[in-house]
Amino acid sequence: MRIRGLRKSYQVSGRCLEVLKGLDLDVAEEGITVVLGRSGCGKTTLLRLIAGLETADSGEKITFSSKEREKEDNGKEKIGVIFQEPRLMPWLTVEKNILFGVKRKQQDRKKLSGLLELTGLTGFEKARPSQLSGGMQQRVALARALAYEPDFLLMDEPFAALDYFTRGQMQQELLRIFQTEKKGILFVTHSIEEALTVGTRIVILENGICKKSYDLGSLPFPRDLMSGEMLKIKRELIEQIEEER
Ligand SMILES: Nc1ncnc2c1ncn2[C@@H]1O[C@H](COP(=O)(O)OP(=O)(O)O)[C@@H](O)[C@H]1O
Ligand SMILES: [Mg+2]
Incomplete structure (x- = not known):
């Protein structure tokens, strides 16, 4: 999935709130790409735009790779969405x-x-x-x-409302399902631990753009977040996000 120059703003009590300010992002077809960012940074807005539930102010049309695969009758990509609440x-x-x-x-x-x-x-x-x-x-x-049978799965903080233990169990189940189904997943969260647990790549969303990306594809699952290597990445992520304040 390829996103270029994505812009979105909202009118809030007569003022223009710029949420996405020319965001570029590539999402791998196989892998769990995690978009990590503070509350209110525009994660849900980004997912809603990709899912077509919202229209962008400007930016290239969001495109998908041309790899041949079964598509819906109208030839459009099939996108599945999972929200924070089960709905x-x-x-x-x-x-x-x-x-x-x-x-x-x-x-x-x-x-x-x-x-x-x-x-x-x-x-x-x-x-x-x-x-x-x-x-x-x-x-x-x-x-x-x-x-x-979506080509892509969008997940918007799907486990945020669950207790600590259930959340951990669901993260492991997601990884198990991901390994069977081999789908491209775009997973949004504000939790650094969750990003490190499920991500093959972590992208930091801040100030309306994707600020930095970390490739974790070489780190096997399940991950030990207490290991030296993971703690080092965690520290880097915290520093990146804190810097913005
Ligand atoms: N429909 C809307 N109308 C006005 N403002 C909105 C709307 N949806 C989101 N916003 C604002 O856009 C910003 C980003 O929201 P959101 O994408 O939900 O953030 P996140 O999911 O990262 O917490 C917030 O400041 C929010 O108040
Ligand atoms: Mg949200």
Whole structure:
């Protein structure tokens, strides 16, 4: 995915708030690219623009590599989005939530059982969202996004509302799923620890642009954040983000 010169501003009580100021970013097709930045730096705005939920003020059209792959009927890239909250339909069962956006002819039981297994939800297909824990609800949201078979997955602080332990477990599950599915993932977070846990690349978003990028592709998973190497990167990231204040 290639983004060039992306600009976005909002009008807030008669004043113009510039959020993205000519942002350039390349996102690898295979890998977890983490966009890391403070609250309010424009991470959600960036994801909404990529997902087409918002229109940019200016900038080149966001393009995707021409690699041949199965595309939707209209030839557009398929993008799956996972938000901070699960956003499930409370009146639908888990399985109906998962298959909600899938065309009827593609709805087969094998696909559903594969997704339930992948996300650890086997046995809960008839449950309703209110009967599930927060972590399980977010797994349903993940299964729903995967059911759509997206080329890219956009994740907006998907584990931020979960407790420490569930969050850690979900991060490991994401890595496991990523290794099976091999999708390009753009993962947004304000947590340095989370970025270091799941990222094959970390990009710092600050002042409306991508300020610095770290390639972590050579560091294997699972990562020990207490190791000397990881602590060194962590310190560098903190320094980069603090510098901006
Ligand atoms: N629809 C909107 N109208 C006005 N201002 C907005 C809107 N959406 C976001 N903003 C502002 O844009 C800035 C970036 O927001 P956001 O992208 O949500 O940041 P982040 O996700 O990094 O916390 C914030 O200052 C926010 O208040
Ligand atoms: Mg946000």
